[in-house]
Each structure stands twice: as structure tokens, then as C-alpha cells.
Amino acid sequence: MTVSRSDVRPIRTEAEVVAARQAVRSWAVEMKFSLIDQTKLVTAASELARNALNYGGGGQMRMEILERSPRQGLRLTFEDQGPGIADVEQALRDGFTTGSGMGLGLGGSRRLVDEFEIHSAPGEGTRVTVVKWR
Amino acid sequence: MERIPILKMGRFLLVTIQVDMHDQLALALQDDLTSQIARTGARGVLIDISSLEIVDSFIGRVLANIASMSRILDAETVVVGMQPAVAITLVELGLSLPGVRTALNVERGMELLHASLRAAELEEYDGGGEEDDAFGGHDGLS
Ligand SMILES: Nc1ncnc2c1ncn2[C@@H]1O[C@H](COP(=O)(O)OP(=O)(O)OP(=O)(O)O)[C@@H](O)[C@H]1O
Ligand SMILES: [Mg+2]
Numbered sequence: 001m002t003v004s005r006s007d008v009r010p011i012r013t014e015a016e017v018v019a020a021r022q023a024v025r026s027w028a029v030e031m032k033f034s035l036i037d038q039t040k041l042v043t044a045a046s047e048l049a050r051n052a053l054n055y056g057g058g059g060q061m062r063m064e065i066l067e068r069s070p071r072q073g074l075r076l077t078f079e080d081q082g083p084g085i086a087d088v089e090q091a092l093r094d095g096f097t098t099g100s101g102m103g104l105g106l107g108g109s110r111r112l113v114d115e116f117e118i119h120s121a122p123g124e125g126t127r128v129t130v131v132k133w134r
Numbered sequence: 135m136e137r138i139p140i141l142k143m144g145r146f147l148l149v150t151i152q153v154d155m156h157d158q159l160a161l162a163l164q165d166d167l168t169s170q171i172a173r174t175g176a177r178g179v180l181i182d183i184s185s186l187e188i189v190d191s192f193i194g195r196v197l198a199n200i201a202s203m204s205r206i207l208d209a210e211t212v213v214v215g216m217q218p219a220v221a222i223t224l225v226e227l228g229l230s231l232p233g234v235r236t237a238l239n240v241e242r243g244m245e246l247l248h249a250s251l252r253a254a255e256l257e258e259y260d261g262g263g264e265e266d267d268a269f270g271g272h273d274g275l276s
Contacts, residue, residue, distance in 0.1 A: 014156035014157050014158060015156055017156065017157075018154050018155075018156050021154070021188070022154065025187065035219045036219045036222055036223070038219075039187065039188055039217075039219040039220060039222070039223045040223050040226065042187065042188050043188045043189075043190050043223050043227060046188060046190040046192075047190055047191060047227075050157070050190075050192060094228050101191060101192070101195070102191050102194070102195055102229070104191040104227055104228045104229060105190075105191055107228065108191065108226070108227035108228045108229070109227075111226050111227065111228070112223065112226055112227060
């Protein structure tokens with residue numbers, strides 16, 4: 001498997017969250033994902049970018065096109081240096097929130113992609129990686 | 135700050151969301167709609183989201199908040215024009231939009247608002263015996 005293209009986008013403001021999901025949309029369109037898969041990817045990106053901003057104090061999104069012939073995948077990695085998550089299992093559960101949200105961002109975005117990975121520990125920040133294949 | 139315009143049409147308020155909203159803009163719309171309903175006494179709110187390319191948990195919560203606040207202020211909210219791909223994604227995300235009424239397009243949404251306003255007005259004027267007879271269902275059959 002090789003990475004044929006990559007880019008990094010900042011997630012430090014709400015405007016940059018909007019810009020990040022627009023970048024995901026334009027890559028997904030170029031990669032000829034179906035409209036439904038584009039929508040799922042952009043929605044997952046929106047959830048994870050907002051988490052990085054609101055809970056992680058801001059961070060970045062890495063975008064990568066994966067080549068695994070004959071398939072292509074879009075991999076998105078959201079990273080922040082915030083407080084991290086003590087209990088990841090609990091955070092992934094639908095309805096769990098420490099804010100005023102609905103607690104759907106993590107669990108929901110996991111359902112919207114093909115691969116989902118989260119690394120987080122208190123004091124070490126959070127990294128969430130998702131992949132969708134076409 | 136940038137704002138989403140709210141149109142007044144008779145006794146209803148109309149909003150067409152045409153931009154990819156950042157979170158503060160969505161919250162501002164929630165506040166603006168609430169104060170406009172209170173100020174104008176509007177009885178219905180129609181929100182056209184046909185240009186929205188995604189509805190995530192944040193926008194979903196804003197739509198649900200608008201619906202429940204307008205209900206408290208005696209106005210009905212209907213969200214129209216959700217794209218099929220958005221609806222499918224929403225379900226998978228786990229969002230159920232509690233209390234939000236939806237319709238296929240603006241026309242159907244307006245019908246829904248008119249119908250619920252008529253129903254509410256019938257209830258408000260209920261109590262007069264004569265009126266009850268007028269709606270008894272036998273008119274025109276004899
Ligand atoms: N990047 C992060 N850094 C620290 N904590 C996080 C991060 N992302 C998520 N969390 C924690 O996990 C919880 C669940 O996140 P999730 O996105 O599922 O729900 P939410 O953001 O609370 O609500 P919603 O996404 O539905 O608006 C958050 O409330 C927060 O405590
Ligand atoms: Mg979230």
C-alpha cells in the first residue's frame with residue numbers, strides 16, 4: 001500500500017473546521033466516491049474536527065490518498081495535543097458527552113467509515129484515524 | 135458578524151440555509167429565530183436545507199433546539215428539502231432529530247404549516263356550539 005498524495009490542514013478555528021470539511025469533500029469528489037460516501041466522509045470529518053477544536057484545543061487534519069490496487073482509500077488523521085481521553089470505550093458510546101453535545105460524534109463517525117482507530121491518553125492528546133475505501 | 139437572513143411571509147418565518155455554516159453562525163440563527171418568533175408572533179417556521187451538504191450532530195442539535203423553542207413560543211417548525219444522502223448519513227450517525235417535523239420540499243412544508251395553523255385555530259375558537267355544528271360533517275350532504 002502506498003500513499004499517492006497527502007496534505008495537512010490546520011484546525012484552530014471554526015472557519016478552519018469548515019475549510020477542512022470542504023477539502024475532504026473536494027478530494028472525495030476527485031476520487032469519485034459516490035455521493036453517499038462523500039457525505040459520510042465529510043460528516044465524519046466534521047465531527048472529528050470539531051472534537052479536536054472543542055476538546056483538544058485545536059490541532060490538525062492529515063489527508064492521504066491510499067493506493068491498494070485496484071482500490072483507493074481516503075485516510076484522515078485528526079490530531080491534537082489536548083487533555084486526551086481517560087476512558088476511550090466510554091467516549092465512543094452513543095450518548096456519552098462531557099460537553100453539551102449529544103455524544104454522537106465518535107460513535108457516529110466510526111459507523112460512517114470503513115476503518116476507525118483512536119489513540120488517546122490523559123495528557124498525551126488524541127489521534128483519530130479513519131479510512132474509507134472505494 | 136455574518137447572519138443567515140430570515141424572511142417573514144404572512145404568519146410564517148422562512149429561512150433558506152445556503153452556506154456551509156460554522157457553529158457560531160448556526161447558533162446565531164437559533165437565537166435570531168427565537169427572538170423573531172417572539173417579536174412577530176409568527177405561528178410557523180420553515181427551514182429549507184436543500185443546499186446543505188451535510189447535517190452533523192451540531193447542526194442536528196441546532197435544528198432540534200429551534201423546533202422545541204418555537205413550540206414553546208406557539209409556532210410550528212418544519213425542515214424541508216433534506217437531500218437523500220444527508221438523510222441516510224444522519225440515520226447512520228445516530229441522529230433522530232427529536233421533535234423536528236420534516237417535509238419533502240417547500241410546497242409540502244408550507245401545506246403542513248397551513249394545516250397545523252388551521253387546526254390550532256379551530257381549537258382556539260372551539261367552545262361555541264354554533265361553530266361545532268358548522269364542522270359537524272353533514273354540510274353539503276343533504
Ligand atoms: N479530541 C478530543 N480530546 C479530548 N476529549 C475528547 C476528544 N474527542 C472527544 N472527546 C471526549 O469524548 C466525548 C464524546 O465525544 P463525541 O464526539 O462522541 O460527543 P460530543 O462531542 O460530546 O457530542 P456531539 O459530538 O454529539 O456533539 C466528549 O464529550 C469528550 O469528553
Ligand atoms: Mg463531538
